[in-house]
Amino acid sequence: MDAFNLLETPSVWSNWLAFWSFEDINVLWVLMGSILLGMSASVIGGFAFLRKRSLVGDALAHAALPGVMMAFLLFQSRDPLVMFLGAVTSSFIGFYLIDWLPKNTKIKADAALAITLSFFFALGLMLLSYIQGLEVDNKSGLDKILFGQAAAMTQKDIKLLGYVALFVLSCVVLFFQKFRLIAFSATYARTIGIAVNRYELLLALLIVMSVVVGLQLVGVVLMAAVLLTPVAAARFWSNQLSHILIIAAALGALSAIISTQISYLAPAMPTGPWMVVSLSALFFLSLLFAPEKGLLKRYTEHNKLRKRVAEENVLRTLYKLLERKDFQHKTFNIADIQALRSMPLEHLQATLKQLCKKALITSSTAGFEMTTTGFGLAEQLTRRHRLWENYLTEHAELTPQQVHQHAERIEHILTPSQELQLQAELTNSQSDPHGNLIPNANSASQGDSK
């Protein structure tokens, strides 16, 4: 076992060092190319995502496959420009078919997408297997565009990729305002005289171009994920489109670095799947840990709210108990509280502990008693609860039985200004529909005197 490790570990390690010291200048080229692709695909994919055309990128990537094969068959060459033009042509034919079918037939958009995607992909695979049966030069490696292979890219490939990526990025920077306007509402854009069709064509062209140059790196099958996953992840981090696109570009670049590296360390590994897997990992990290919209944040917020509500409920129960004893007897035990408030014992004990910690109640052998601050808070909550009950009976004409449940919830969210507004709109703010007195707003001192 040890011997195995000794043999294996240094080789990966030294490979990794070799990668990052850029001994092979080609490595640097490929890395730069994949970073640029990651950025441009994520940014242009962002607009497809916002326009709810997420799957179009997928269809376009698949539609490029027969174009690449046809170009190879016709010109017997692997020149990047020839391949690129072949792919762009067939991708655009696919794009028009997707657009034309729903407009002129009864076929809906999703079906048109699926039909086009699978037809072009099948056609591409047929041509690919036909080519592999032929006796021609440099046909090997054509199948790499299915899943992408960064290590197989030549400098010529990378140069083309770089130009296209820079073109896409600069178009987005230049036309950002217009693209956003159209993504927000194409109808409105039309009414103010924007040439929406022209911009939509430009957007389509940019998507097709990004998809096509990405094929060698990511592959036909998984290209869509590179367009969409970064922006979907970035959506968790910001609410401002420019920030979202920058974050998406950064995520795209990061995943490009990871996957290119792996493609060099383990040459049998295709780049595309690694890129998509690392992007998906980044997506899940965003989903869980994003500062405002992440699931973890939402979970902790919800938990905090639950705790606060439980604490406030116990305080209100203590207030009611106090009220029943005419504010004479002040100490109550758990049984007293449970008689008025049904709450699992464990939960109640934990809540009481928390209240003690916050110095809202004190605990003694006789039971629990509210401190002055605790009493003030309980009074305020009770006041809000009863004011709301009055409001519902006076203005919404609900019966006293109906209003209690509702007020149980509203009492936790009423703000001081809403409380004042409530009081102003009520004719009776002295007693609640059940006949209980409503405590005064500034009666914290009253509590002291009793």
Place this chain on the structure above:
Amino acid sequence: MNRSNSNTYTSPLSVQHLSMRYHHKPVLTDVSFEIPEGKTIAIVGPNGAGKSTLLKGIMGLEPSIEGLVSFFGESLDKKRQATAYVPQREEIDWDFPINVLDVVLMGRHGHLKLWQRPSQLDIDIAEQALKDLKMWEFKERQISQLSGGQQQRVFLARALAQQATLYLMDEPFAGVDVATEQAIIELFKDLKSQGKTIVCVHHDLNTVGEYFDWIIFINARLIAAGPVVEVLTKENLNKTYGGRLSLLNDLTEQMYRSQLNKAHDTD
């Protein structure tokens, strides 16, 4: 037809023989009217009468079968800057990542070149529009966090930022709170005092006489158009809300299906 002559009065909006359909179903048949300048005009009719479709047909957002629409005597493309359209609120994805000021700034894009970004002047205009609609304090707010009435006011501010002379609005009063309704009425008064014209799809018969100077009654066809005092009559209301003329409807549909309008030589 000496419309281009600057001495003669040209209506801000004139619609002639406008017909529209949805697939083969006729939605509007042969609607013609001309509106006066500097008035508030309501388009009134029952559900499905084609009110929104009429507005969309006027703005060229949906294709019409026949008809001519002219803005100040010219085609829409020549008068884009003078015309502002306010779509229905529901037509937008309110989760779109954008804030209020940026939406209002969209109203300035008709004035901008291809790659231009809004200038300080554009920003000033947009900010003034927000102030006019009492939305100033919300200018940095995400649009997803607005109430229905506030959303409507953002749309109106955007139209205001266009600095048009003719405003076409699709149900601005639908589902808004009292504060917004007040703000819209204020806006109407303001625009009217500047001699601007407002055309609104409106569904509330109780307020139509109060908020508007003019009414266009439609129900798949034009029923009546004119000043409130003249056309807001029981007879017109009965005609508008009394159901469609089924024979007209059926035969028009049949005509569209058979493509008779193409087979029949123009008379």
